[in-house]
Amino acid sequence: MLTQCRAADDDAIRDGARLLREGALVAFPTETVYGLGANALNRNAVLSIFKAKDRPCDNPLIVHIARQEDAEELCHVTDRATLLMRAFWPGPLTLLLKKKPYIPDIVTAGLDSVAVRMPSHPVAAALILAGGVPVAAPSANRSGRPSPTTAQHVMQDLNGRIPLILDGGPSNVGVESTVLDLTAGVPRILRPGGITREQIAGMIGNTEVDSAVMRPLDPDEPALSPGMRHRHYAPRGHLTLVKGSREAAAATIRALYAAQTNACVIAHTDNLPLYNGLRVVDMGRDASTAAHNLFAILRQLDDLAVAHIFAESLPEDGMGLAVMNRLARAAAFDIVEAGP
Ligand code: TXA
Ligand code: MG
Numbered sequence: 461m462l463t464q465c466r467a468a469d470d471d472a473i474r475d476g477a478r479l480l481r482e483g484a485l486v487a488f489p490t491e492t493v494y495g496l497g498a499n500a501l502n503r504n505a506v507l508s509i510f511k512a513k514d515r516p517c518d519n520p521l522i523v524h525i526a527r528q529e530d531a532e533e534l535c536h537v538t539d540r541a542t543l544l545m546r547a548f549w550p551g552p553l554t555l556l557l558k559k560k561p562y563i564p565d566i567v568t569a570g571l572d573s574v575a576v577r578m579p580s581h582p583v584a585a586a587l588i589l590a591g592g593v594p595v596a597a598p599s600a601n602r603s604g605r606p607s608p609t610t611a612q613h614v615m616q617d618l619n620g621r622i623p624l625i626l627d628g629g630p631s632n633v634g635v636e637s638t639v640l641d642l643t644a645g646v647p648r649i650l651r652p653g654g655i656t657r658e659q660i661a662g663m664i665g666n667t668e669v670d671s672a673v674m675r676p677l678d679p680d681e682p683a684l685s686p687g688m689r690h691r692h693y694a695p696r697g698h699l700t701l702v703k704g705s706r707e708a709a710a711a712t713i714r715a716l717y718a719a720q721t722n723a724c725v726i727a728h729t730d731n732l733p734l735y736n737g738l739r740v741v742d743m744g745r746d747a748s749t750a751a752h753n754l755f756a757i758l759r760q761l762d763d764l765a766v767a768h769i770f771a772e773s774l775p776e777d778g779m780g781l782a783v784m785n786r787l788a789r790a791a792a793f794d795i796v797e798a799g800p
Pocket of ligand 1: 490492493494495496519520521522552554556568571573574575577579597598599600635636637638639650651684685686
């Protein structure tokens, strides 16, 4: 199949909407990462998402809508959900709610909840509106690879597998949406992302972070969010995440680096001088910038065929939690404590 990558102008969006209605796949920009969309009401179209990505069918998809009121036909909208939608939609917050029968089981992997999100990217909104259907869309990467934050990343992973990529430039947030489970008692973050725990708690009070966000699941432990079970965000090189104070982490990283050939460091802007003489990439000065840069950096290190990557850590609050969750998973939880 020929994959077209087109600037996301009105014409291209109209063609994308037509493809969605015909049951085909369209990759499109969102404010978080690029998504791979299909008509959520068309089982065969949704099935072809799993095929194009090599994604296991037990990993459910997020349903994207362009108007808040469209959530009503997909799921049972609670008062808390309404508060959060008013505060953070359109934007990088996905809500898990009890599903209605309208959504085919293949979208939710047979679960009785559905993940719903209204993206703020104007191209995403225009595509969904013009398509006239809810759009099931995972991140537009091959399963296991870092999520795509540019149309070129999508091309690297899905060229020949999908008909159209809408190019809307680099994604702004850079990590995926926050997935918040509203189906149980206390609201619980299953995946930290573009809206922080602090922002959510500011609107609805007590909000937990699922313990699996920062640790590996045991082989027989049930996953609240099936995505937690799968290896994720992984570069081809081996990544080690180093925690600890600025100086202790730098000393540990320098020692680990010296024992390897073909290594690279990912460090904060302010710490770059601590790695003089080493190959190092700049993750940025704060957590939001690190989130924006992270997946592009992991792909860049793949392109350079770097074998060993040593990453500094961030405080696990605000956007730092999302960045640390992605880094810990990219490292397959190879985390070194460098001391205070
Ligand atoms: O920012 C984003 O959320 C992007 C853009 C394209 O919107 N999408 C995205 O989708 O990251 P995906 O499929 O890569 O990640 C969705 C996550 C997975 O970890 C999945 O397991 C979880 O959400 N999820 C989806 N539906 C669920 C459900 N009903 N119950 C529990 N977890 C669910
Ligand atoms: Mg994904």
